[in-house]
Amino acid sequence: CNVEFYPSFLDSIHFSPVLLSKAVMSSSSSSALEMEIFQYIDDHQSDFIKDLKEWVAVESDSVQPHLRKEVMRMMVLAADRLAALGATVNSVNLGSHQLPDGRVLPLPSVILGELGKDPQNPTVCFYGHVDVQPAKKEDGWNTDPYTLTEIDGNLYGRGATDNKGPVLAWINAVETFRALKLAMPVNFKFVIEGMEEAGSLGLEKLLEEENQSFFSDVDYIVISDNLWLSNKKPALTYGSRGNACFFVEVECGSKDLHSGTFGGIIHEPLLDLIALLDSLVDSTGCIQIPGIYDGVAALTEEERKLYGSIEFDLEEHRNNCGVKKFLYGTKEEILLHLWRYPSLSIHGIEGAFHEPGIKTVIPAKVIGKFSIRQVPHMDLSVVKQQVAEHLEGVFSKRKSPNTLKVSMPLGAKPWLAGVNDLLYKAARRAIKTVFGEDPDFIRDGSTIPVARMFQTITQKSVMMLPIGAADDGEHSQNEKISRYNYIEGTKLFAAFFLEISKLHRNSHETSHTETIN
Numbered sequence: 201c202n203v204e205f206y207p208s209f210l211d212s213i214h215f216s217p218v219l220l221s222k223a224v225m226s227s228s229s230s231s232a233l234e235m236e237i238f239q240y241i242d243d244h245q246s247d248f249i250k251d252l253k254e255w256v257a258v259e260s261d262s263v264q265p266h267l268r269k270e271v272m273r274m275m276v277l278a279a280d281r282l283a284a285l286g287a288t289v290n291s292v293n294l295g296s297h298q299l300p301d302g303r304v305l306p307l308p309s310v311i312l313g314e315l316g317k318d319p320q321n322p323t324v325c326f327y328g329h330v331d332v333q334p335a336k337k338e339d340g341w342n343t344d345p346y347t348l349t350e351i352d353g354n355l356y357g358r359g360a361t362d363n364k365g366p367v368l369a370w371i372n373a374v375e376t377f378r379a380l381k382l383a384m385p386v387n388f389k390f391v392i393e394g395m396e397e398a399g400s401l402g403l404e405k406l407l408e409e410e411n412q413s414f415f416s417d418v419d420y421i422v423i424s425d426n427l428w429l430s431n432k433k434p435a436l437t438y439g440s441r442g443n444a445c446f447f448v449e450v451e452c453g454s455k456d457l458h459s460g461t462f463g464g465i466i467h468e469p470l471l472d473l474i475a476l477l478d479s480l481v482d483s484t485g486c487i488q489i490p491g492i493y494d495g496v497a498a499l500t501e502e503e504r505k506l507y508g509s510i511e512f513d514l515e516e517h518r519n520n521c522g523v524k525k526f527l528y529g530t531k532e533e534i535l536l537h538l539w540r541y542p543s544l545s546i547h548g549i550e551g552a553f554h555e556p557g558i559k560t561v562i563p564a565k566v567i568g569k570f571s572i573r574q575v576p577h578m579d580l581s582v583v584k585q586q587v588a589e590h591l592e593g594v595f596s597k598r599k600s601p602n603t604l605k606v607s608m609p610l611g612a613k614p615w616l617a618g619v620n621d622l623l624y625k626a627a628r629r630a631i632k633t634v635f636g637e638d639p640d641f642i643r644d645g646s647t648i649p650v651a652r653m654f655q656t657i658t659q660k661s662v663m664m665l666p667i668g669a670a671d672d673g674e675h676s677q678n679e680k681i682s683r684y685n686y687i688e689g690t691k692l693f694a695a696f697f698l699e700i701s702k703l704h705r706n707s708h709e710t711s712h713t714e715t716i717n
């Protein structure tokens with residue numbers, strides 16, 4: 201599996217760093233208007249942190265069914281916050297969904313918000329989510345995950361960076377224009393959901409239904425739901441991986457068994473499952489499912505060079521990760537394997553005894569859970585077929601009488617954008633204004649399912665504008681956003697509104713003049 205040396209040709213990325221640096225005249229000094237806005241944001245830090253504390257306190261975990269009511273409560277808080285901003289808020293009911301065990305749960309509403317309708321202004325749609333990954337103090341948190349706690353300039357709490365902090369930073373930025381009684385430079389639209397961490401269920405259908413109405417006058421879409429590549433250097437993101445999630449279930453009968461009474465005479469489901477899971481990836485990280493790399497877009501020499509020029513500190517990344525060694529030794533290899541090659545991770549086994557202590561049981565039914573991050577141009581239905589055939593092949597060699605079931609409960613496609621348009625130009629300028637340096641142009645290894653949905657359904661320009669740092673610990677213990685990133689991120693969004701407004705108006709004036717001439 202030598203994925204590094206694909207012969208030639210082209211990923212569909214329209215990226216020219218030379219062109220970009222020539223085209224974009226960065227404005228590193230702030231205008232009087234920006235100074236006024238930034239001063240307001242600095243002066244209101246405590247209010248903004250208080251709001252984040254209130255949001256983090258809601259255990260809006262979309263993964264665990266018993267917490268669904270907390271997700272619902274969170275959606276109400278978010279809708280109220282947008283209404284207080286002056287936005288028109290429509291909470292769209294998405295109905296319900298069925299869990300693998302047959303239970304039916306209500307889906308949280310998706311908030312569609314609108315603020316401003318000035319025909320001179322561009323319309324920017326912001327997407328964010330207010331659900332979170334599970335978290336318990338006993339998982340190894342130093343503080344209560346649902347009590348936002350500031351230590352040494354870092355704000356710790358579940359959702360602080362993924363994604364409540366960035367959603368509030370965008371709202372704070374809009375609020376700043378309102379509080380200072382400034383004309384809004386853009387019209388705002390908001391899409392806020394509560395099921396992102398569970399695969400954005402129901403969202404695609406809603407986007408399709410709203411494409412000719414809510415999205416018809418949207419010019420640009422911004423997502424802020426990922427991290428910089430470094431702890432200090434800002435970034436702009438033009439691609440993310442998709443994800444194909446799998447369940448592999450092995451069952452021997454209807455009840456768990458005593459391992460002394462029955463051990464040694466039956467085919468144990470967990471042994472079958474471990475053999476199946478062990479067949480998926482080798483010790484070098486190479487996925488063993490036949491054909492899985494066939495769909496992966498070939499790496500070009502041009503793209504390889506691009507990776508060489510990105511600033512990336514391997515040691516810093518290793519420290520953030522907290523491991524002794526990576527699978528690969530160079531910056532280029534690490535970035536390639538994070539961004540543009542698939543990876544397979546095993547997440548857990550349902551049904552296996554996992555509490556402290558010993559329970560001498562043979563579980564009757566176990567479900568292995570793994571996922572394969574998707575890259576262009578992998579096809580989800582082909583991947584599903586390849587995985588099923590591979591697992592069935594391995595299982596049949598074991599001659600086990602147990603039953604095997606393979607399913608793919610979730611599939612999200614990868615996203616890749618062109619970066620030579622106004623959205624990226626405006627963000628780059630805003631970053632230069634607030635942080636005093638040009639951003640890294642990066643891709644992201646994680647998945648924001650809506651990115652590709654937005655691109656395919658609305659055909660609008662989509663950008664990810666992260667404000668969290670690489671060491672924020674998304675999905676991990678002690679997730680945080682620094683006070684600095686939260687507050688400077690708020691300024692970044694405000695500066696971005698001004699830049700996109702300017703660039704959009706200029707481009708429309710130019711095209712209008714061209715038409716007249």
Ligand SMILES: NCC(=O)N[C@@H](Cc1c[nH]cn1)C(=O)O
Pocket residue numbers: 362396397398399425426443445610612646647648649674
């Ligand atoms: N911040 C984005 C994020 O964490 N997304 C999740 C979404 C997902 C993917 N597969 C299932 N859920 C991620 O794990 O990338």
Ligand SMILES: [Zn+2]
Pocket residue numbers: 329362363396425
């Ligand atoms: Zn997220």
Ligand SMILES: [Zn+2]
Pocket residue numbers: 333362397674675
């Ligand atoms: Zn997440």
